[in-house]
Amino acid sequence: xxxxxxxxxxxxxxxxxxxxxxxxxxxxxxxxxxxxxxxxxxxxxxxxxxxxxxxxxxxxxxxxxxxxxxxxxxxxxxxxxxxxxxxxxxxxxxxxxxxxxxxxxxxxxxxxxxxxxxxxxxxxxxxxxxxxxxxxxxxxxxxxxxxxxxxxxxxxxxxxxxxxxxxxxxxxxxxxxxxxxxxxxxxxxxxxx
Numbered sequence: 001x002x003x004x005x006x007x008x009x010x011x012x013x014x015x016x017x018x019x020x021x022x023x024x025x026x027x028x029x030x031x032x033x034x035x036x037x038x039x040x041x042x043x044x045x046x047x048x049x050x051x052x053x054x055x056x057x058x059x060x061x062x063x064x065x066x067x068x069x070x071x072x073x074x075x076x077x078x079x080x081x082x083x084x085x086x087x088x089x090x091x092x093x094x095x096x097x098x099x100x101x102x103x104x105x106x107x108x109x110x111x112x113x114x115x116x117x118x119x120x121x122x123x124x125x126x127x128x129x130x131x132x133x134x135x136x137x138x139x140x141x142x143x144x145x146x147x148x149x150x151x152x153x154x155x156x157x158x159x160x161x162x163x164x165x166x167x168x169x170x171x172x173x174x175x176x177x178x179x180x181x182x183x184x185x186x187x188x189x190x191x192x193x
Contacts, residue, residue: 025179025180029177035166036169050070052065052150053136053149058084059144060088060143061085061087061118065136065147067151068080072153073155073156076125079122080121084118084138092116096112098135099134100124101133101135102132107132108124129153131150132151132152133149134149
């Protein structure tokens with residue numbers, strides 16, 4: 001079938017517009033997914049707990065530590081819980097020391113404190129947002145050592161910003177993915193005509 005040059009130019013322009021829309025939506029979807037991964041895993045994870053340091057062997061002990069809630073806010077009380085599992089059952093006490101460092105200065109040194117069960121919980125409120133280095137010193141008859149980790153305290157403004165970005169990213173994915181699929185299907189149908 002013969003098409004006029006004007007119709008062919010309009011079809012090419014429409015096809016180019018569809019390609020631009022597909023690329024733009026694809027980039028929006030990738031950016032939204034990336035933002036969600038960053039926020040949900042690093043910046044503002046939700047949930048009751050977050051690991052401060054991965055399970056680590058210290059002599060005959062297996063040490064791990066958590067923060068409750070997962071992302072403490074400035075002025076909000078949070079807990080750091082350290083847990084030591086022993087290789088062999090024992091009622092011998094274990095000593096814990098906690099050190100929190102804001103880059104360039106010591107914020108908190110707490111301990112050494114003794115526990116018989118291998119569980120120690122500290123409660124704090126910090127007035128300054130940012131990243132803190134966390135060090136635990138564990139000592140007992142089965143070994144001793146220093147374990148490091150990190151902790152983030154967020155301000156109310158940061159929490160609100162991350163929450164807004166999270167909501168916008170979800171909305172972008174909920175609308176963008178079906179829209180992208182619809183545009184691709186319609187463009188394939190139009191190419192078949």
